[in-house]
Amino acid sequence: MAEQMESRPRFPLLNPRDNGLQSTMVRHSTCQSPAECSWEEIFQHQDRLMRLVRRRLPSFQDAEDCVQETMARAAAHAALDRNRLGAFLTSVALRLCIDFYRDMERRSRLLQRAALAEPPGTTEEDVCDEDFGRWLLGQVQHLR
Template sequence: MVQKTAGQSLSACSWEELLQHRDRLMRLVRRRLPSAQDAEDCVQETMARAAAHAALDRNRLGPFLTSVALRLCIDFYRDVERRRRLLQRAAVLDEPWTTEEDVCDEDFGRWLLGQVRLLHGREQEVILARAAGISTAEFARRHNISIKAAEGAFTRGRARLRTACAKALEGRAS
């Protein structure tokens, strides 16, 4: 066995040393990825990253390759999910919107904002914060309250808005 000196790096390793792990990595990722081609791509990318890693300890080559391969599998599924969400958004954007629908949506938005302004205190604040894209947890942190308190105010405010919408639809506008 070759002893590793303090300055030795993976660049001194040969492709043969990397290829010794190929079959094991293929078995590992093949169980996790949908096709053999995806598994092959993952293993090749894993080996390329190991070859480019200048300060890799030879004794840690196997665990390093395993970790990189598993993370690439996770990245694969993240990418699949990201593409799925993007396609859903694209499908929604392709729906034909008429001017009438746009006018109705804007009018309802103005009415709903007026209803939010009728809410009191924290309920109004948290609803407006959520509408601005601020999470309930972030709202709680900014206002020095517990997350449960912020979530409770949001839930109560949303329930009041739901009731106002139901009354308006029944013709009993508040």
């Protein structure tokens, strides 16, 4: 039982035996089979990536998502140089961290803009404004 636990990947969503992921990999990669993408090589970097990303993101869940996305991108990358796998994974993970904060900033600005926008007026206010506008136009024309 202990051997089964050790050999099982920590993130079951990235298991190449999973049919859903296998079909996704076939669509987004030129790998002939998931075995060619060498999940075992990628999983060797999982703990290091988690430590790297966890220091940079606010929550464990965000860090876990980032590591999973990094590993999925590496597995789907057909022309990946296995000698530079660690550097590739590090680069992708750090860029995903940057993307995370860019997205947070973008959402923050959007919320600020939404808060500054004028609340929609009531129908009663709109009718009064139109009536006042007509009265003003009549007064200006009368002055001429």
